[in-house]
Amino acid sequence: MLNLYKNCNLCPRQCGVNRLKGELGFCGADATAEINRIGLHFMEEPIISGTKGSGTVFFTHCSLGCIFCQNSDISRRVSSGKKYSANELAKQYIELEKMGAHNINLVTPTHYMPTVAQSCVLAREMGLKIPFVYNTSGFEMPEHIKKLDGIIDIFLTDLKYFSPYLANRYSGSEDYFDYCLPAISEMIKITGSPTFNDDGILKKGTIIRHLILPGAVNDTLNILRQTQKHFSDRVLVSLMRQYTPMSTDLPDELNRTVTDEEYAKAVDEFNALGLSGFLQQSDSVGKDKIPKFE
Numbered sequence: 001m002l003n004l005y006k007n008c009n010l011c012p013r014q015c016g017v018n019r020l021k022g023e024l025g026f027c028g029a030d031a032t033a034e035i036n037r038i039g040l041h042f043m044e045e046p047i048i049s050g051t052k053g054s055g056t057v058f059f060t061h062c063s064l065g066c067i068f069c070q071n072s073d074i075s076r077r078v079s080s081g082k083k084y085s086a087n088e089l090a091k092q093y094i095e096l097e098k099m100g101a102h103n104i105n106l107v108t109p110t111h112y113m114p115t116v117a118q119s120c121v122l123a124r125e126m127g128l129k130i131p132f133v134y135n136t137s138g139f140e141m142p143e144h145i146k147k148l149d150g151i152i153d154i155f156l157t158d159l160k161y162f163s164p165y166l167a168n169r170y171s172g173s174e175d176y177f178d179y180c181l182p183a184i185s186e187m188i189k190i191t192g193s194p195t196f197n198d199d200g201i202l203k204k205g206t207i208i209r210h211l212i213l214p215g216a217v218n219d220t221l222n223i224l225r226q227t228q229k230h231f232s233d234r235v236l237v238s239l240m241r242q243y244t245p246m247s248t249d250l251p252d253e254l255n256r257t258v259t260d261e262e263y264a265k266a267v268d269e270f271n272a273l274g275l276s277g278f279l280q281q282s283d284s285v286g287k288d289k290i291p292k293f294e
């Protein structure tokens with residue numbers, strides 16, 4: 001799979017650069033996986049974090065690059081981590097399992113997918129038992145998601161925008177929804193409907209996350225309706241209200257948190273549509289809720 005770095009079309013930006021030769025595309029990542037932080041994380045959904053934590057691996061760089069990114073310390077083009085081979089990564093997963101992690105949570109893995117897939121296979125060969133979580137922006141090529149069949153157990157995917165205007169304004173990708181929808185269909189084909197272990201921790205399944213943005217609650221309603229229409233009861237939905245302005249040069253409308261009224265409107269629609277999943281509460285808002293990066 002490593003030859004996928006050669007003429008890179010790992011994400012819908014399809015830059016076509018040869019990352020094996022050090023050429024950089026939109027994401028700014030070369031062909032060696034770079035990681036900022038590896039450790040137990042307790043602030044994912046309860047069926048992921050459980051009581052012992054999720055074994056989280058934060059990859060640096062990002063192929064989507066939202067202007068309001070909540071992890072902007074590590075997601076931009078600049079280097080902010082340490083390089084790992086697939087074999088070294090697999091050993092890190094084993095260490096996380098020994099620490100008690102319920103799963104291995106691969107955060108923003110898309111632009112390193114060939115290395116990530118290889119590391120997962122190696123870790124299984126080394127005896128790793130816990131599930132792999134592919135924690136993604138949803139900006140994916142559906143044909144590459146198919147390649148993760150038999151490797152990834154859980155997809156934790158964002159579904160950020162329905163509106164091409166917002167997708168373009170905030171992420172420079174007006175076709176975001178057009179790629180995300182078929183990509184999520186492929187994820188569900190791989191995982192099936194959610195299944196749990198005896199402790200109520202997710203073993204297999206797909207969770208769709210949606211972060212409510214200030215001033216964009218109508219787009220949230222459309223996302224919830226589309227989710228119900230296309231995926232119905234085959235997914236869990238995590239409705240997030242943690243949006244926090246993280247930089248000083250955001251457009252005016254993003255310089256505040258989500259109001260109680262906006263949140264209530266989204267929750268009413270969530271309930272009216274009969275969706276299942278998680279509703280993030282108001283105490284999740286604030287910079288102190290963002291993971292500390294190294």
Ligand code: SF4
Nearest residue numbers: 008011014015025027
């Ligand atoms: S993964 Fe990076 S280099 Fe490859 S297509 Fe996407 S943005 Fe471009």
